[in-house]
Amino acid sequence: MAWFVFPVDNLLCMCLCICVSAWFTLLLVFIIVPAVLGVSFGIRRLYMKTLLKIFEWATLRMERGAKEKNQHLYKPYSNGIIAKEPPSSLEQEIQELRGPASTLRSEPEFEMADIFYFCRRGVESIVDDEVTKRFSAQELESWNLLTRSNYNFRHISLRLSVLWGLGVLIRYGLLLPLRVTLAVTGIGLLLVLTTVVGFLPSGELRTYLSEKVHLMCYRICVRALTAIITYHNRENKPKNGGICVANHTTPIDVIILANDGCYSMVGQVHGGLMGMVQRAMVRSSPHIWFERSEVKDRHLVAKRLGDHVADKTKQPILIFPEGTCINNTSVMMFKKGSFEIGCTVYPVAIKYDPRFGDAFWNSSKFGMVSYLLRMMSSWAIVCSVWYLPPMNRQEGEDAVQFANRVKAAIATQGGLVDLLWDGGLKRAKVKDALKEEQQKLYSKVLVGDQEDQREDKPVEDEKPKDDESGPDSAEGQ
Amino acid sequence: MGSSSSALTRVPQAEQLMQETGFSPAHIVRLFDRFEFLDKERRGELRPQDFGAVKELAMNPIGDRIIGAFFPPGQETVDFPSFVRVLARFRPVDKNRSRDPTQPEPVNSRTGKLKFAFQLYDQDRDGKISRAELLQVLRAMLGMQVTEEQLQSIADRAIQEADLDQDDAISFEEFRKSLEKVNIDHKMSIRFLR
Numbered sequence: 001m002a003w004f005v006f007p008v009d010n011l012l013c014m015c016l017c018i019c020v021s022a023w024f025t026l027l028l029v030f031i032i033v034p035a036v037l038g039v040s041f042g043i044r045r046l047y048m049k050t051l052l053k054i055f056e057w058a059t060l061r062m063e064r065g066a067k068e069k070n071q072h073l074y075k076p077y078s079n080g081i082i083a084k085e086p087p088s089s090l091e092q093e094i095q096e097l098r099g100p101a102s103t104l105r106s107e108p109e110f111e112m113a114d115i116f117y118f119c120r121r122g123v124e125s126i127v128d129d130e131v132t133k134r135f136s137a138q139e140l141e142s143w144n145l146l147t148r149s150n151y152n153f154r155h156i157s158l159r160l161s162v163l164w165g166l167g168v169l170i171r172y173g174l175l176l177p178l179r180v181t182l183a184v185t186g187i188g189l190l191l192v193l194t195t196v197v198g199f200l201p202s203g204e205l206r207t208y209l210s211e212k213v214h215l216m217c218y219r220i221c222v223r224a225l226t227a228i229i230t231y232h233n234r235e236n237k238p239k240n241g242g243i244c245v246a247n248h249t250t251p252i253d254v255i256i257l258a259n260d261g262c263y264s265m266v267g268q269v270h271g272g273l274m275g276m277v278q279r280a281m282v283r284s285s286p287h288i289w290f291e292r293s294e295v296k297d298r299h300l301v302a303k304r305l306g307d308h309v310a311d312k313t314k315q316p317i318l319i320f321p322e323g324t325c326i327n328n329t330s331v332m333m334f335k336k337g338s339f340e341i342g343c344t345v346y347p348v349a350i351k352y353d354p355r356f357g358d359a360f361w362n363s364s365k366f367g368m369v370s371y372l373l374r375m376m377s378s379w380a381i382v383c384s385v386w387y388l389p390p391m392n393r394q395e396g397e398d399a400v401q402f403a404n405r406v407k408a409a410i411a412t413q414g415g416l417v418d419l420l421w422d423g424g425l426k427r428a429k430v431k432d433a434l435k436e437e438q439q440k441l442y443s444k445v446l447v448g449d450q451e452d453q454r455e456d457k458p459v460e461d462e463k464p465k466d467d468e469s470g471p472d473s474a475e476g477q
Numbered sequence: 478m479g480s481s482s483s484a485l486t487r488v489p490q491a492e493q494l495m496q497e498t499g500f501s502p503a504h505i506v507r508l509f510d511r512f513e514f515l516d517k518e519r520r521g522e523l524r525p526q527d528f529g530a531v532k533e534l535a536m537n538p539i540g541d542r543i544i545g546a547f548f549p550p551g552q553e554t555v556d557f558p559s560f561v562r563v564l565a566r567f568r569p570v571d572k573n574r575s576r577d578p579t580q581p582e583p584v585n586s587r588t589g590k591l592k593f594a595f596q597l598y599d600q601d602r603d604g605k606i607s608r609a610e611l612l613q614v615l616r617a618m619l620g621m622q623v624t625e626e627q628l629q630s631i632a633d634r635a636i637q638e639a640d641l642d643q644d645d646a647i648s649f650e651e652f653r654k655s656l657e658k659v660n661i662d663h664k665m666s667i668r669f670l671r
Contacts, residue, residue, distance in 0.1 A: 116664045122543035125533035430535035439620035
């Protein structure tokens with residue numbers, strides 16, 4: 001019946017139109033305009049405080065529920081299962097094993113008990129090791145109403161389930177579409193505006209406009225993730241002609257830092273949407289994109305980076321020396337390439353608060369798209385950024401020592417564990433060189449220092465020459 | 478404390494394991510999590526290559542032998558109960574244990590730990606550490622850092638000191654005697670938290 005359907009149809013259309021325009025107006029007023037101008041209403045912080053209160057309430061309810069059933073709440077032990085002794089050197093431990101009677105002897109001395117040291121270390125690492133747990137998401141003490149971080153779902157009462165259901169509705173029905181809209185707007189604007197600015201002749205105006213454009217688009221992206229960022233020590237912000245290094249947890253790190261300053265990015269050329277974005281960005285400000293083949297050529301990389309920092313009008317370079325994503329509980333080995341260039345290094349520490357949504361990208365578990373979806377459907381991304389005072393390479397310090405010094409500073413500031421291990425172990429096998437280190441250390445205990453022996457027996461030279469091939473770097477103790 | 482946690486129900490043979498090994502429910506649950514972490518393909522059992530995920534083990538000179546200790550001869554896989562039984566040897570010694578001769582000695586006693594260490598040397602399980610086996614272990618622990626001659630002399634001296642019945646091999650009793658003064662409980666124990 002046509003006459004019946006028509007008014008209803010009209011009504012429906014009208015309602016839809018009103019909804020959509022109301023939606024977009026709200027979006028514009030509360031999110032996009034402030035992002036463009038760089039002001040904030042404080043809505044996100046209020047949101048964060050409310051969420052925290054709800055999480056605490058939820059955990060209390062679960063504990064109460066567990067107590068009623070006379071059972072234990074499973075609390076993931078984020079600090080490890082076993083008590084590790086304070087790290088002492090191989091020499092110390094073996095001397096302890098042998099007892100006070102043994103001292104340095106001239107003849108190589110082996111004791112049957114020596115094997116205990118290696119045996120215990122081995123079994124300890126089977127039960128709980130420092131490295132492998134850095135490549136999976138951190139476990140939470142309290143529940144944040146996301147199924148992905150819940151271990152105690154048997155203890156959820158009706159009230160909690162309702163709350164959780166509400167949470168799902170809000171996150172997927174309200175927040176996710178909102179965020180996707182914002183993300184699309186942000187990236188679209190970035191593409192368009194950087195291309196436009198790129199048409200201007202090189203000069204002060206172009207640099208100024210390009211800065212503004214970049215900052216604006218990153219601010220929109222930050223709102224697209226509902227990222228609540230606290231910047232500390234802004235007086236130490238990286239300046240032109242320097243390199244900014246930070247610990248790496250997720251590709252979002254870039255957005256977090258670029259929200260507050262302009263950096264030149266370094267990376268491989270991608271295809272598809274990423275490639276388009278890269279090409280657009282390069283038109284208005286100097287970024288460093290490498291072809292896949294060029295990445296292996298370390299001299300080429302070093303030269304391009306060096307040329308960039310030598311030009312004082314160019315923005316500071318942003319580099320993540322770990323080379324891979326770590327789960328934000330520790331900082332792993334920094335690759336020395338960026339520390340060899342010889343310019344000022346500005347360290348930055350980034351620490352995420354996992355209660356609102358785990359930002360770590362576990363690339364073996366999730367692809368980029370599913371990762372972004374998870375990010376956009378968590379509550380928020382809360383993090384703190386500390387700008388550390390600039391550091392320079394000191395006299396007599398080589399690149400590796402400098403890198404370790406910077407790494408220690410970042411770890412201390414961010415409250416992260418400072419590890420000597422290489423993040424590349426996520427995918428690669430342990431190098432045999434590490435096992436050789438252990439063997440070397442043990443043989444020293446038995447046979448004594450090779451140099452001393454050499455002085456005693458100048459005639460014999462049976463010992464392999466490669467014992468003294470330069471100083472050992474980063475002993476894996 | 479009191480009744481077992483609900484998380485324990487997903488662990489196979491939990492009650493029995495707790496009785497046998499003396500691990501608490503919390504320990505068993507954590508060990509099960511670790512087992513599942515190493516068992517990436519969810520097969521319910523571990524193979525030697527799954528231990529390869531532990532990076533610190535790959536750096537250990539006798540890492541392969543330690544992995545081998547989890548697999549009884551002829552077996553290619555280890556399930557969770559066996560995994561726990563091996564790790565139980567590393568629990569600290571129970572000082573308050575009543576010395577009841579009728580009860581079987583617990584695996585984490587001093588003798589139990591010594592037996593574990595003995596088996597790391599005695600790979601063919603004939604009850605004696607032969608000169609060849611000793612040389613193998615020494616080569617593993619020292620790698621290329623010593624010459625063949627040095628290795629032989631080290632092995633010679635070790636056998637001389639420990640071998641009391643002059644049969645050019647070290648039996649378990651001789652092994653035990655040579656380690657009389659060593660604080661095995663401290664050196665071969667892992668303290669499990671909570």
